[in-house]
Amino acid sequence: MHLELDDTQRMVQETARAFAEKTLRPNAAQYERDEKIPASVLRSLADLGLLSVNIPARFEGAEAGAVAYALAMQEIARGCASTAVTMAVTNMVGEVINQFGTEAQRERYVRGLATGELVAGSFALSETEAGSDPGAMRTTATLENDRWILRGNKQWITSADFAGVFVVWARTGGPGTAGISTFLMPANTPGLRISKHEDKMGLRASSTCALVFDDCELPQDALLGELGHGFRIAMMALDGGRIGIGAQACGIASAALEEAISYAKDRTQFGKPIADFQAIQWMIADSQTELDAAKLLVMRAASLKQAGVAFSREAAMAKLFASEKAGQICDRVLQIHGGYGYTRDFAIERHVRDVRVSRIYEGTSEIQRTVIGRMILR
Numbered sequence: 001m002h003l004e005l006d007d008t009q010r011m012v013q014e015t016a017r018a019f020a021e022k023t024l025r026p027n028a029a030q031y032e033r034d035e036k037i038p039a040s041v042l043r044s045l046a047d048l049g050l051l052s053v054n055i056p057a058r059f060e061g062a063e064a065g066a067v068a069y070a071l072a073m074q075e076i077a078r079g080c081a082s083t084a085v086t087m088a089v090t091n092m093v094g095e096v097i098n099q100f101g102t103e104a105q106r107e108r109y110v111r112g113l114a115t116g117e118l119v120a121g122s123f124a125l126s127e128t129e130a131g132s133d134p135g136a137m138r139t140t141a142t143l144e145n146d147r148w149i150l151r152g153n154k155q156w157i158t159s160a161d162f163a164g165v166f167v168v169w170a171r172t173g174g175p176g177t178a179g180i181s182t183f184l185m186p187a188n189t190p191g192l193r194i195s196k197h198e199d200k201m202g203l204r205a206s207s208t209c210a211l212v213f214d215d216c217e218l219p220q221d222a223l224l225g226e227l228g229h230g231f232r233i234a235m236m237a238l239d240g241g242r243i244g245i246g247a248q249a250c251g252i253a254s255a256a257l258e259e260a261i262s263y264a265k266d267r268t269q270f271g272k273p274i275a276d277f278q279a280i281q282w283m284i285a286d287s288q289t290e291l292d293a294a295k296l297l298v299m300r301a302a303s304l305k306q307a308g309v310a311f312s313r314e315a316a317m318a319k320l321f322a323s324e325k326a327g328q329i330c331d332r333v334l335q336i337h338g339g340y341g342y343t344r345d346f347a348i349e350r351h352v353r354d355v356r357v358s359r360i361y362e363g364t365s366e367i368q369r370t371v372i373g374r375m376i377l378r
């Protein structure tokens, strides 16, 4: 693994950092209060190539690779975790369509996501009874008069209320993972209804909704990849997605740690800055060490992905370690802030809430351990 960044990677990192510092970080608390990421922010992400970091230039993507994507994700999450998850899912949707789509599907959807014309992408896999176990999904797609008819519902779908395209998994065959296929559904599809908006603990500027498919009719060419290959497509997409969530966790922890260092130097107790107390120094030392280790695991997984070699185990390890350590780091940073950390006057209160879900979505920590353990022992 090269630890030195190349010119493109450095440029993408600096672009994302500048945007996060100028636009996201000063406004993230307001986005949370508004429960909305402004349309102008999504527009800027597209214009800066941040919704298509690993998408070929011929579809208007930045074509900067998986490492640059992980770097950009850390910077955007450092500014606003809600914006980062929107960016993560849109990049994941663009990549899965680019990897498995026909030329016509790529032209329409990959280009549309990269240019911002489609605003954002949504990844519709989970259902109320099928979270960690997507093979238990109940949504069906049946071929009737040469049209696919989708019936069922989805749960927890990020960006659903403004996404221009949904990648939807549905059962086309019998039970189990072999009976699942993947479809591309434009937002204006008749019968697609955005239902409950979740009232979440964190990431409150990011929308998370349930979907209802009420006899949603799609043309035959809405199938993404081969019939019955949906589970494999979902697992491959999630491998890449886990690098994004690991990077998001690192970005949130980076912001928190910077705030801890600054607060510890400013806050005086017993006649000296609290940074002079060994207890505080050790919390900061442990946090920086764990954050650096998490970033290295994320970079390793991204480097393997970029090299085109197997990276499932490394992506799961990066996501598991980064999300768990980021949670601990944010908790320590709140402790360093004392009572003030428990108020909305300081960003750490939001970071603690925002970071928590990184241990849950795109596969819980328990599922990551299962994946890693199985791969080591097989």
Ligand SMILES: Cc1cc2nc3c(=O)[nH]c(=O)nc-3n(C[C@H](O)[C@H](O)[C@H](O)COP(=O)(O)OP(=O)(O)OC[C@H]3O[C@@H](n4cnc5c(N)ncnc54)[C@H](O)[C@@H]3O)c2cc1C
Binding pocket: 089, 122, 123, 124, 125, 126, 128, 130, 131, 132, 133, 155, 156, 157, 158, 159, 200, 203, 208, 357, 360, 361, 362, 363, 364, 365, 366, 367, 370
């Ligand atoms: C804010 C948010 C955004 C999301 N965005 C999306 C999205 O855009 N698209 C999408 O498809 N999904 C999305 N999800 C869904 C997310 O991926 C699921 O919540 C996650 O996979 C866990 O599923 P579940 O919530 O049903 O929990 P469950 O699967 O019911 O798990 C409950 C508990 O049981 C444990 N458990 C389950 N099975 C096992 C096992 N075999 N071994 C050990 N422990 C186990 C879990 O680890 C967990 O602790 C989102 C979720 C949230 C909260």
